[in-house]
Amino acid sequence: MNDDTPTATDRSRLTRRTYLQGLVASGVLAAGGSLTASAAESADIEQLGAGSIAHVKPESAGAPPRTVYATEDLDAPYPSNDWWTTLLWRELSENLWVHPLAARVTESGLAVTYPDEWEVRDAPFSSGPRQDDFATMGPNGPIDADLTLGHPAVGDxxxxxxxxxxxxxxxYRRTDGDASIDVTLTQGSPFVYCETENGGVEVAFGDDVDNDVSVWHEREHVLGVTVNGHHYGLFAPPGASWDGVDDGxxxxxxxGEGYASVALLPEASPKILNAYRRRAYAFVTDTTVSWEYDADRSAVVTEYSYELDAKHGGSKETLTALYPHQARWVQEDLTDWSYVSPRGEMPVRAGSSFTTEHPYRGLLPFLPDVADVPNLADHVDSVEESxxxxxxxxxxxxxxTGKNFERLLQLAPIAExxxxxxxxxxxxEAMRDELETWFSAGSDGEVDQTDLFWYDDVWGTLNGTPMGFGADADLNDHHFHYGYWVKAAAELARVDPEWAAEDQYGGVVNQLVRDYANPDRDDDRYPFLRNFSPYAGHSWASGSGELPAGCNQESSSEAINAYAALVLWGEATGNEELRDVGIYLYTHEIHAALEYWFDVADENIPDQWGYDYAAIVWGSGYKYATWFNQDAEAIHAINYLPVGGHSLYLGWNREAADANWQEFLENDGGDGQFDLGWYTDVLWEFRALSDPDEALSWYENGYSTGDFGESRAHTAHWLYTLDVVGTPDATVSADTALYAVFRDGDTRTYVAHNAGNEPETVTFSDGTELTVPAGETATTARTVESPTLSGAFPSVDERASEQQASNGRGNGKK
Structure with a gap:
């Protein structure tokens, strides 16, 4: 420690932000995601400031497999929770939902197909009376291959x-003696790339003799084939040839060049085949996402970049199909080509990169004190006395335990x-005591057996004991779990910055952050953005993806909560890197939820399915059921909870929120009587985002609490506050991280929270200014004439017109 480090005496004279920034500058609190740990108590316990984690597995804990299917030059930390990570878990693979392609590593090679038709059937992986609740573009078992790509000398x-x-x-690599084949798959890419040693490639058409196969282009090194109605181009090096085509x-x-690629084509035409041929030899060798939070415009700018290896012809571009959440906000031109996918139409971009710009509309740690809530103090007391x-x-x-934290962290500001x-x-104090219990792995060199966190160096992950839901053995749901913990830590940091310092308990909190949302690719302990899939634009809850339908995520709202926690933690501790990655993740997860879980534009979920909303998004499709039951109350509430100042996106589109509520009522019997009773307050809190009057009427005529993470004080505060300020208004932004805007008729209410140690003047995009004292929340209101947010979520073409009108750029077709 250098002489500039604040002493205990000095800290009493420092504000929160100054104190924490001083620790960053002195190296006690390392910036950039790197942590500084003091000497461990023992080889089994690592001391992190005032807390500690274990480096041995408690006896009752689960753990992922001890064998990781990776080559010797790859080490932990290993990624999990993505479309391809089943490859790490087994000798071959489960179905790989690459989009637009689907694939599977089988004994004979890579089976490839193009799922392009919806099927509606009873949901797999659940039980109950509800029928036809799974809309999928894939089978319940292994995919049916159009092509199987392999190396003739690499045995089954x-x-x-x-x-x-x-x-x-x-x-992935398969090696048999001195022969090997490397196959590269890229999400969004129509190309499959292969490189071989000591041999060439073979491509078998279809699974059996009944397949419909036609070869419509055969010229030396390029083939055009159609299998089962799907069109492919096969590209060998110039001068090479394809043999045995007529035999299938x-x-x-x-x-002898050792490379080839296969491409899914939008149509069977020489023109398309030639266009794809020009990009077929630019092999994708790396994919990288980067982001920037632009506070002045309250936007997240994201760049998707491809590293290309030109095997022939020197091409500097590839082709990639964009998901709807990307195509709607892309800044560059797209082609006229497109594919279908379980996420919706995927238009194609030609180039080596593309950029999206998504609006960020802020979040709040809690709603402001603007309403007269009857008996609110009594409701607070009733919890305090329990x-x-x-x-x-x-x-x-x-x-x-995290659900406990959510209830208390919502209550504390209301009590204030x-x-x-x-x-x-x-x-x-209740949160602090529980956190500190778990943040101590043992004493006197002995590891505790329960209520602790331990690091698994085989995979590079931090597990708790106990966990549940396969979170330790399958690495499921880490963001769901740890988001609650980080959010609780952010609330403590708001009132007690010293507790959150790296040399106190912030060190363990940052381990949780790095486990589920690490922004550092070079971290030697945790993988990059474990739960979040950068191209998919949302997280996956499944750690391994070890089911035919691929990865899945049930509660988009708990994922959003986890990333909101990151924003709050970054703001409370003065760590802009963590705040910015939190804003990036939070913003993308929201836009993906609105696209794929709620389908507010009515463009992605299939028309022939009986629902306009999905409780679970799978790699292969959508499911109107939960993992634990098939009651509509749970099916809808699981994507609302937990409700808080991060949940306002659910009301950005008031008409869509109302439509979701009406669908819920219809599937729950239509009478508004919630027989399940688990989520009553959560459901009505959601209703307040589209109809505050109706939600408040329910409360005043028959309140009943439901979710374990809720309380009457918080529900009442939420409902009465929205009755005063109205519903969220996403047409207005601000130049600060923690803010929200509401609209009630011709009155607009502006709210901002200042986590810093100096007053801050916040400027809203409509010209309104609000001065917010240090550490406080402030509000102002004004009468406005501009229209509130309409019910229409912009289509891709409408978004293109908006961009072209505003900055001369758009995603128009060419």
Whole structure:
């Protein structure tokens, strides 16, 4: 420690932000995601400031497989929770939902197909009376191959090992003696790339003799084939040839060059084949996402870049199909080509990169004190007087403990607003005590067996004990669980910055952050953005993807909560890097949720399915059911909860929120009587985002609490506040991270929170200014004439027109 580091005496004279920034400058609190740890108590316990984690597995804990199917030159930390990570978990693979392609590593090679038709059937992986609740473009079992790509000298059953990966690409290798084949798949790409040693490639058409195969172009090194109505181009090096085409297995020695590619074509035409041929030899060797939070415009600018290896012809561009959440906000031109996918239409971009710009509309740590809520202080007291404040409900573990935290962190600011500082202290102390219990892995060199976190160096992950939901053995749901913990830590940092310092308990908090949302690719402990799939634009809850339908995520709202927690933690501790990655993740997760779970533009979920909303998004499609039941109350609430100042996006489009509510009522019997009773307050809190009057009427005529993470105080505060300020207005932005805007008729209310130690003047995009004192939330209101947010979510073409009109750029076709 250098002489500039604040001493204990100095800290009493420092504001929160100055104190934490001083630790960054001195190196005690390392910036950039790198952590500084003091000497460990023992080889089994790593001391991190005042806290610690274990480096051995407690006896009752689960762990992912001890064998990782990766080549020897790849080490931990290994990615998980992505479309391709099944390759790390088994010798071959489950179905790989690459989009627009689907693939599977089989004994004989890579099976490839193009799922392009919807099927509606009873949902797999759940039980119950509801029928036809799964809309999928894929089978319940292995995909039916159009093509199988392999190496003639690599025998059946040879295991596949991951040899390389990028942010949304992966390469596996199969080796048999001195022969090998590397195959690269890239999400969004119509190309499959292969490189071979000591031999060429073979491509078998279809699975059996009944396949419909036609060869419509055969000229030396390029083939055009149609299999089962799907069109492909096969590209060998110039001078090479394809043999055995008429027998259903095309082989090429690749003229000794050792490379070839296969492309899914939008149509069977020489013109298209030639256009794809020009890009077929620019092999994707890496994929990289980067982002910038532009505070002045309250936008997230994201760049998707491809590293290309020109095998022939020197091409500097590839082709990639964009998901709707990308195509709607892309800044560059797109081609006229497109594919279908389980996420919707995917238009094609030609180039080596593209950029999107998504609006960020802020979040709040809690709603402001603007409403007269009857008996609010009494409701706070009723919780304060209950014992214990941290309690079991469905069970112990990191998830249910996190739900406890959510209830208390929402209550503490409300207690402050009613002037009950003693209750706020009680709620903070309960969270602090529980966090510190888990943040100590043992004593005297002995590791505890429960209520701790331990680091698994085989995979590079931080697991808790106990966890549940396969979070330890399958690496499921880490963002769901840890988001609650980081959010609780952010609330403590708001009132006690010293507790959050790196040399106190912030070191362990940052381990949780790095486990599920690490922004550093060079981290030697945790993978890059574990749960978030950069190209898909959202997280996956499944760690391994070990089901035929691929990865899945049920609660988009808990993923959004996890990234909101990151924003709050970054703001509270003065860590702009963590705040900015939080804003990037939060913003993308929201836009993906609106596209794929809620389909507010009515463009992505299939018309022939009986629902306009999905509780679970899968690699292959959508499901109107939960993992734990098929009751409409749970099916809808699972994508609302937890409700808080981060949830306002659910009301950006008031008409869409109302439509979702009406669909929920229809599927729940239509009478508004919630028989399940688990989520009553959550459901009505959601309703307040489209109809505050109706939600408040319910509360005043028959309130009943439901979700374990809720309280009457928070529900009442939420409903009465929205009754005063109206619903969220996403047409107005601000130049600060923590803000929200509401609209009630011709009155617009502006809210901002200042986590800093100096007053801040916030400027809103309509010219309104608001001065916010340090550490406080401020509001102002004004009468406006501009229209509020309409019910229409912009289509891709409408968004293109907006961009072209505003800055001369757009995503128009060419």
């Amino acid at each position: 059953g040879t295991e596949a090992r991951v040899a390389d990966y990028g942010d949304w690409s992966a390469t 297995v095309a082989t090429s020695d690749l003229k 014992s214990p404040l941290i309690r079991d409900w469905q069970g112990e573990g990191t998830y249910w 607003q009613v002037g009950d500082d003693a209750a706020a202290d009680t709620f903070h």
